[in-house]
Amino acid sequence: MSRFLFTFLILFVAWLGFTTSLHPQELITGAVVSLIIAFVAFKTFTDFGLSFFHPQKIFNIIKFIAVFLVALIKSNFDVARRVVLPSLPINPGIVTYKTELKSDTAKVFLANAITLTPGTLSIDVIGDELFIHWIDVISTDPEVIFNEIGADFEKILKEIFE
Amino acid sequence: MILTYIGIFLVSVGVLFLFLGALGIVRMPDVYTRLQAGTKATTLGALGTIIGVGLIQPEWFWKTLIIAIFIAISNPISSHALARGSYKSGIKPFLKDDDGIDTYADVEDEEVDR
Numbered sequence: 677m678s679r680f681l682f683t684f685l686i687l688f689v690a691w692l693g694f695t696t697s698l699h700p701q702e703l704i705t706g707a708v709v710s711l712i713i714a715f716v717a718f719k720t721f722t723d724f725g726l727s728f729f730h731p732q733k734i735f736n737i738i739k740f741i742a743v744f745l746v747a748l749i750k751s752n753f754d755v756a757r758r759v760v761l762p763s764l765p766i767n768p769g770i771v772t773y774k775t776e777l778k779s780d781t782a783k784v785f786l787a788n789a790i791t792l793t794p795g796t797l798s799i800d801v802i803g804d805e806l807f808i809h810w811i812d813v814i815s816t817d818p819e820v821i822f823n824e825i826g827a828d829f830e831k832i833l834k835e836i837f838e
Numbered sequence: 839m840i841l842t843y844i845g846i847f848l849v850s851v852g853v854l855f856l857f858l859g860a861l862g863i864v865r866m867p868d869v870y871t872r873l874q875a876g877t878k879a880t881t882l883g884a885l886g887t888i889i890g891v892g893l894i895q896p897e898w899f900w901k902t903l904i905i906a907i908f909i910a911i912s913n914p915i916s917s918h919a920l921a922r923g924s925y926k927s928g929i930k931p932f933l934k935d936d937d938g939i940d941t942y943a944d945v946e947d948e949e950v951d952r
Contacts, residue, residue, distance in 0.1 A: 792913075
């Protein structure tokens with residue numbers, strides 16, 4: 677039930693964002709559509725339900741978004757620098773990254789975050805190993821790979837999803 | 839008024855990064871490095887232009903915010919699918935010298951197909 681309500685709330689908020697109107701017609705249509713979709717999809721949509729709105733989790737989600745945005749901007753300047761420099765300073769390779777996360781959702785967010793952070797692109801996830809295309813391989817030592825690529829996200833995601 | 843100027847600034851930054859992304863696609867040596875330039879620069883470029891438009895036209899702001907969230911989630915997924923698809927269809931990554939590292943080459947195909 678709590679999972680159903682959570683799905684409904686997320687869908688309804690998205691609807692409000694798209695229509696940006698509080699007219700009763702819009703609200704009723706949105707509520708009906710959200711109810712139907714939530715009923716069909718709530719089992720695959722979330723594992724947590726309303727416990728996701730716990731203040732500690734919300735705080736961690738905001739922290740994750742902040743860390744992510746900073747990394748995104750840094751990565752863009754990094755790519756811009758590599759593209760613009762005439763010498764094209766790249767040393768690409770594919771490395772294995774071992775994650776400590778257990779839940780699948782957390783791994784999806786980790787892989788997405790890694791793709792959008794400096795110089796890395798996740799290619800595949802098998803079990804607890806992520807295969808990552810790294811545009812500038814500075815080391816093949818697993819420890820260094822872990823700290824350079826995803827240690828920041830890993831900590832926050834562990835608190836959100838586990 | 840100040841929102842309009844911030845919006846114009848964001849759109850300009852976004853366009854600049856979109857341009858750099860395109861330049862990266864021309865200059866990079868192989869499909870994976872091109873994806874790197876493509877996904878990163880176009881994500882910030884698209885986010886900048888879309889949210890900038892939302893600030894110039896404040897009544898569109900919530901819509902543009904939702905579109906930006908969808909782009910931030912779906913862009914890395916599509917780049918992952920492209921990279922994995924290219925690898926499985928046999929395109930080897932460009933490596934600078936002979937001792938370049940490619941651990942994905944050791945993964946058996948059956949393992950990948952799970």
